[in-house]
Amino acid sequence: MTYFLLRRTFGFIATLIAVSIVVFAVMNVLPGDPALTILGMDATDDALAALRKELGLNDPLLARYFAWVGGALTGDFGTSHSFRVPVAELITERLAMTVSLAVAGMVLTLVIALSVGIFAAANHGKAGDWATMFISQLGIAVPAFWLSILLVLLFAVKLRWLPPGGFAGWSDPVAALRSLVLPTVALALVQSAVLARVTRSSALEVMRQDFTRTARASGLSQRRILWRHVLPNALVPIVTIVGMQFAALVTGTIVIENVFYLPGLGRLIFQSIANRDLPTVQALVMLFAVIVVTANFVVDLLYVLIDPRLKARA
Amino acid sequence: MFELQNMTVRFSFGEALREASLRINPGDRIGIVGESGSGKSMLAACLMGMVPDAAELTGTLGVDGIDMTHASEAHWQTIRARRVAMIFQEPMSALNPLRRVGETVAEPMRVHLGLGKAQARARVSALFKEVGIPDPDSRLRMFPHELSGGQRQRVLIALALACDPELLIADEPTTALDANVALKITDLLVDLSRTRNMALVFISHDLAAVARATTDIAVMYGGDIVERGRTAEVLANPVHPYTQGLLAARPDPRAVPRDANGRRRRLPTIPGTVPPLYKLPQGCRFSGRCAVERSACAYVKPAPVGPRHATCHAITQDTL
Numbered sequence: 254m255t256y257f258l259l260r261r262t263f264g265f266i267a268t269l270i271a272v273s274i275v276v277f278a279v280m281n282v283l284p285g286d287p288a289l290t291i292l293g294m295d296a297t298d299d300a301l302a303a304l305r306k307e308l309g310l311n312d313p314l315l316a317r318y319f320a321w322v323g324g325a326l327t328g329d330f331g332t333s334h335s336f337r338v339p340v341a342e343l344i345t346e347r348l349a350m351t352v353s354l355a356v357a358g359m360v361l362t363l364v365i366a367l368s369v370g371i372f373a374a375a376n377h378g379k380a381g382d383w384a385t386m387f388i389s390q391l392g393i394a395v396p397a398f399w400l401s402i403l404l405v406l407l408f409a410v411k412l413r414w415l416p417p418g419g420f421a422g423w424s425d426p427v428a429a430l431r432s433l434v435l436p437t438v439a440l441a442l443v444q445s446a447v448l449a450r451v452t453r454s455s456a457l458e459v460m461r462q463d464f465t466r467t468a469r470a471s472g473l474s475q476r477r478i479l480w481r482h483v484l485p486n487a488l489v490p491i492v493t494i495v496g497m498q499f500a501a502l503v504t505g506t507i508v509i510e511n512v513f514y515l516p517g518l519g520r521l522i523f524q525s526i527a528n529r530d531l532p533t534v535q536a537l538v539m540l541f542a543v544i545v546v547t548a549n550f551v552v553d554l555l556y557v558l559i560d561p562r563l564k565a566r567a
Numbered sequence: 568m569f570e571l572q573n574m575t576v577r578f579s580f581g582e583a584l585r586e587a588s589l590r591i592n593p594g595d596r597i598g599i600v601g602e603s604g605s606g607k608s609m610l611a612a613c614l615m616g617m618v619p620d621a622a623e624l625t626g627t628l629g630v631d632g633i634d635m636t637h638a639s640e641a642h643w644q645t646i647r648a649r650r651v652a653m654i655f656q657e658p659m660s661a662l663n664p665l666r667r668v669g670e671t672v673a674e675p676m677r678v679h680l681g682l683g684k685a686q687a688r689a690r691v692s693a694l695f696k697e698v699g700i701p702d703p704d705s706r707l708r709m710f711p712h713e714l715s716g717g718q719r720q721r722v723l724i725a726l727a728l729a730c731d732p733e734l735l736i737a738d739e740p741t742t743a744l745d746a747n748v749a750l751k752i753t754d755l756l757v758d759l760s761r762t763r764n765m766a767l768v769f770i771s772h773d774l775a776a777v778a779r780a781t782t783d784i785a786v787m788y789g790g791d792i793v794e795r796g797r798t799a800e801v802l803a804n805p806v807h808p809y810t811q812g813l814l815a816a817r818p819d820p821r822a823v824p825r826d827a828n829g830r831r832r833r834l835p836t837i838p839g840t841v842p843p844l845y846k847l848p849q850g851c852r853f854s855g856r857c858a859v860e861r862s863a864c865a866y867v868k869p870a871p872v873g874p875r876h877a878t879c880h881a882i883t884q885d886t887l
Contacts, residue, residue: 317852463655464662464664466661467662467726468663468724469647470648470655471618471647471654471675471726471729472643472644472646472647472649472730473644474644474676477678481781484667559665560664560665561664561665561709561712
């Protein structure tokens with residue numbers, strides 16, 4: 254067990270180092286001169302050279318990499334070229350939005366997918382199964398941005414229940430939550446369509462196993478058997494997909510925040526790329542990568558919590 | 568008390584059980600024998616209310632005089648565990664792998680008997696002791712994969728006994744175990760049946776185990792109960808051609824392996840195999856494989872004859 258934890262932690266750190274190298278390399282070998290971007294086409298050669306020196310662009314690549322990593326570890330990601338404020342400040346201002354969206358989206362995804370998946374499995378081969386699987390197939394086929402537009406048209410434009418987009422800040426919590434409802438639903442519906450199908454097939458597989466029959470022979474209700482015996486045993490494939498989906502949700506906020514005009518990391522990365530704001534883009538790509546790698550690390554640990562047989566082997 | 572009367576289980580592709588009647592009184596120990604596909608497990612499923620939804624049931628299944636043939640799943644949930652419980656063939660896969668075995672055994676007590684955590688735990692510990700699990704208080708914290716096959720089967724027996732059922736159905740309980748452990752589990756089931764005055768339905772194709780465990784026997788073939796009686800009498804003097812074939816096919820450890828001419832003796836077998844449900848003959852299910860078959864056998868269902876209720880056209884009151 255200790256060995257397993259050590260190995261996974263080592264793998265986690267190694268992955269992060271590899272990611273940082275790739276992110277740094279891609280950002281720095283890309284064509285385009287940051288100094289030129291900042292000062293514009295009319296800048297004099299002297300001014301450009303001075304700025305390059307100030308930005309440290311003349312230093313060897315390796316030195317710049319370590320300077321960047323060292324800064325990142327202490328929370329210093331440099332200064333944004335376009336916003337003229339520290340990148341760390343930009344990120345912390347917007348992190349709450351993106352994290353709330355992703356977490357709320359994940360929770361909603363789990364609630365919908367587990368209920369629908371278990372319902373479909375319990376009604377295997379019957380009308381309820383066919384109907385839910387047909388709808389989930391539609392859900393998989395629909396792109397999130399298009400679904401967002403439909404949701405806005407229905408709930409914001411036609412019914413006027415919820416705001417169509419924008420965000421007035423957290424000072425009015427009710428208004429803030431109301432503006433997050435549609436984006437969360439848009440994020441969750443597509444993801445839960447995929448997860449519901451995984452839940453259904455995994456649950457069906459478990460329901461064929463002998464211990465489900467034992468539970469039924471013990472006079473337990475179908476509800477109890479499904480939620481307390483079948484679902485826990487169906488969790489391993491579900492958790493695998495959830496790990497990948499959390500990554501997809503975090504990156505999915507890029508699209509959703511732009512559709513709903515929300516001030517989160519997704520909008521920030523979009524603006525920074527448009528502005529060739531290298532330090533910001535670099536920090537954000539690294540941050541998204543860290544979130545994805547961490548999600549996978551957590552999933553690995555969850556497997557062991559779910560299944561005692563893995564603990565024995567690990 | 569449980570009583571099946573003329574129970575037929577019909578699927579679109581054939582009958583898995585045909586007009587089976589069986590009466591189980593408290594403390595009875597009944598063996599059900601027959602080849603795979605003979606309807607033994609379907610008979611058990613009837614008694615548990617666990618016949619697949621696709622089947623059509625006719626006849627009656629009385630539990631204390633109440634007809635449960637078309638009872639709801641909710642009604643059955645009040646019968647299972649408390650009145651009738653069952654253990655299955657595969658102790659390896661019959662326990663939830665993610666749960667400590669103590670939790671698994673405690674669950675029906677907590678659900679059906681409303682026991683608290685501590686009460687249930689004490690009861691599980693006592694049950695483990697009763698079924699011969701050494702050091703019960705540490706075993707109940709273990710996961711199924713940490714126990715041997717025999718220990719898991721004992722846990723499953725404890726689970727079946729959790730709510731003191733009047734009837735325990737054991738469906739091939741020893742098939743997956745090695746011979747020595749199988750013998751101990753068989754003896755344990757007999758002891759439990761005696762001390763608790765609990766009826767035992769012992770399903771097996773192992774005639775030796777059935778002879779050891781039961782006082783009465785029902786022989787099944789193709790969904791029919793073809794012969795029944797006291798276990799010792801049926802095994803010593805079978806009347807139905809199928810039972811005779813089944814007994815002849817039993818390897819006898821005392822038999823001389825070579826005959827008078829020095830030729831190796833071959834173990835007699837019943838020719839052919841049990842046909843699939845949709846190919847079973849309309850009349851006597853055994854026709855087509857039977858040594859004493861007559862022309863009508865395949866088309867006319869034989870009525871039970873004599874004290875053994877043997878279903879065979881070749882048997883008359885005179886030949887008995």
